[in-house]
Amino acid sequence: MFQSSVFNYVNLLDKAADASWLRHQAISNNITNATTPGYKRQEVAFESVLEKALGKNHYVSTDSKVSRALGYSLSPKLFKDASSFSYRLDKNNVDIETEEVMLAANQIKYQGLIDSINHEFKSLQIVTK
Numbered sequence: 001m002f003q004s005s006v007f008n009y010v011n012l013l014d015k016a017a018d019a020s021w022l023r024h025q026a027i028s029n030n031i032t033n034a035t036t037p038g039y040k041r042q043e044v045a046f047e048s049v050l051e052k053a054l055g056k057n058h059y060v061s062t063d064s065k066v067s068r069a070l071g072y073s074l075s076p077k078l079f080k081d082a083s084s085f086s087y088r089l090d091k092n093n094v095d096i097e098t099e100e101v102m103l104a105a106n107q108i109k110y111q112g113l114i115d116s117i118n119h120e121f122k123s124l125q126i127v128t129k
Contacts, residue, residue: 006124008066012074013117019046019076020110026078027103030094037090041099046076 026042033039053069086093 005063005067008063008070010117010120011070012066013113013120015074016046016050017110017113017117019044020106020113022046022076022078023106024103024110027099027106030099031096031103034092034094034096034099037092039092039094040080040082041094042078043081044076044078046074049074049077 023044023046026044030041049072050069053072053074054065055068057065081093
């Protein structure tokens with residue numbers, strides 16, 4: 001990770017992309033184990049951690065919020081979603097259609113994050129020319 005404040009947005013976007021990649025792996029595991037008896041779906045928590053780190057103060061600049069957020073431990077948390085009700089007798093709580101929709105949404109989010117990182121680097125490249 002870069003230490004200059006110039007790269008704060010890139011570093012934050014990088015952490016979000018890492019979380020999205022971990023979510024992709026979790027959803028893929030869920031789809032793979034959709035027929036495994038007793039399997040409990042996996043989920044990744046990151047957005048709530050990021051929201052807490054950014055804070056809700058309306059009188060602080062976005063740059064300050066991003067700098068402060070990078071001081072927190074912004075690592076995604078992988079957990080088993082045992083609270084989801086299972087309609088199945090084998091106690092598996094994976095709904096394949098829901099997982100496929102979540103996978104598609106996550107792929108769009110990941111691509112948006114990568115595009116944003118590329119945009120930040122292009123902006124820095126323009127400034128340094």
